[in-house]
Amino acid sequence: MVKGMKRKTYSKVVELRSRKIRKKRRILLPLTVLFLCLAVLCILECARDDIYIAKESTVKEIISSEAVIVKNERVINAPAEGKIELMVKAGERVRVNAPLFKVVADVDKKQLLEREMDELKRKLENIKKAGNDLKLQNEAAIEMIEKSIKLQEKKLQEVESTIFSPMAGVISFNVDGYEYLLVPEKVSSLDYEDIENIKATGSEQTFQEIVKTNQAVMKIVDSLTLEVVAKWDGPNLKIGEKYTIRFPEHDLEIKTRLRELSETKKTAVFSVQEVPFELLDKRKSRVEIVVRTHNGIGVPVSALVDDKGQEGVLLFFDGKLIFKPVKVIAKDDKNAIVEGVKLGDRVVVKRGLIWSLLRRI
Template sequence: MAEVNNSVATKRIKLGSILIVLFLLLYVPSFIFWVYGKNVSTDIVRMGDIQDSINLDAVIVRSEVVLNSPIGGKCIKEIDEGEKIGTNGRIATVLNKSSEKLMEELKALDIKIIEAQRKRNENLELFSDDLKKLENEIEGKLKEIIKLGNSNELAKSSKLKGEVDELIQKKATIAGSLSKPNAYIQSLLDEKNNLQRRINQNTQDITASVSGIVSYVIDGYEAFLTPDRISELTLEDIENVEEKGIQKDIEKVGVEEGKPFAKVITDIEYYLVMILDSKLAKEYKVDDGIDIRLNDLGKVVTGNVFYRSNNMDGKSIVAVKVSNAASETAPFRKINIDLIKNQYSGLKVPLRSLSNIDEKNKIAEICLVKANRARFVKVEIVGKNEEFAIIKNIDNKNIDSDNVNSYSVSLYSSYVVNPINIEEGQTIN
């Protein structure tokens, strides 16, 4: 009996062990997957562009001619900010203080003339109706005269002729008055012409002696920051330049006699002058092409290195000649730019998603997600900036056969965003 009980107990233990093993096989992997896999952030590889650039402020140097107002007073602009003007073109008209008063009188007079003409037109419509009535009446009486003539009723015919003559005379009087200018309106027009002559005597046109781009922002650097002085500029000169020019509404504030009120930028080419670390500056040689993003305008322009100074306490001055966006940059003296060193296109991923980065050979690893498992794949870094990298698969001919695996990165491949503490083969949700 004891042996039977022991046998039964042994069978129960074996069955329990089998059930426990099955439980572990079925549920433990799911538990591990739930604990370690659910918080791993993933994304997919996309196509994109990146730029390796340096952000800094640049000073704008250009050829400028400052214009002074010959008289003070109210100013009427003919050319707006950033617009082009030809040689001897009229930039603005200045009216002195006496002209300002006359201009107010002229405006009031124009209103009177408009009102008088409106009333006269209303009267003309009334008289026009009277003329039509007279014409119809004359026509009717002439028809009666013809009938009376056919019936030899000369007495009645003679009377009607007299009435017709009176109507014709009345019509001529009305028509004559309509053809003559209204005396009141004419007096207003004469007064306006007289005012206009007096205004012209106190008004002066300001013209440009050179052609170029007009700007109303005067900052006092026009004679100092010129292209021919770029090589003479020091670090201190560049650092001390301030954005102190203000675009004034000269039509509101007016202009002062002998004071600058506008300038003409005489060349479409201008220069972006900046201070760079001397090691970085050595990468740029005179005449090298370079792309620059003008952040204040949201625009990318292309230029050429015009000048590079010697090392000055670890820094150098670099000037880039640009011929784009001359009108848009007219109000600026300083502008924030991105000096674009390189541009890359291809498979784009965050830089933090790469591990074991070899800067010398430009190789790194990306953690791909294959069948919910982490698989580290070596890739080549085509280019990078502080945030992103453009990658591509490594040519298998250029690496040892031991390092070659069957996985590769492609468009829409799933990868781990932050591969820190992720191990090869780890379950990824």
């Protein structure tokens, strides 16, 4: 009886384990299939990026250089000691004779004169509204008050001075001291060492509210023209030709014309029309001068390989890698214009997954 009970218990345990195993298999099998599918998709996705379809491309030949930016600027100084009352703001465009700021020599006296003028103007307005019965008396009073107002205005002019713009341009409070050195008239005298010694200044727009006589308050920058003086000691450039200059720091490209080239000073002077706002307060910058633009069939630089001194690419054809010699016309950091490859050719990117697997075949 005891033995029978043991056998019965044992058979139930075996049946329970069998069910658990089958249940695990039903769960693991789909997961395994899913994992394999995902792995295949990942491999295919990676492999897709290893194949580049040859197509029309553009490569720009550039010169990387340091450059200084020369603008037509006019520093505006305070004619007297006092408090500045601004009438413009940074970045604002102004015309010739536009009011820029006031210098108040005595703030308390100014406020007193303004209160007295307001009172006189109020009296004048009330008299003018009076009836015709007191016409003669009113005319005499009006004349006297108008004379008093003119006298107050004259006194007010002695207390405060209004400064007007001598030229059209853009307002800037970033006066750095280079305004008298980096001027268009002195561009030709700048040489390679001058450019290296010029320090890059910030673009902070600040001004002092209390100033002394002849202290710089602001400057006006001509927004129509500027010149870029770049260090040059490389490829041939032609005076009068148009060149594109990049400013990577600002992600900016501008059209220029080469105005002057000096082999002794190792400088190139480019003229610019319509100054971008980003360069109004810029003194020195790293630039990229686009010397030539090459168009043709392009491939990634990472696809170029060397086979016994012969430059070429690996074409993926019929599941195999085929070496194809090419002539590199021009290249930059990413792409190369080549001869020897046709549009639509499947080019293998060097060090890609397909190249790593099939180069051993």
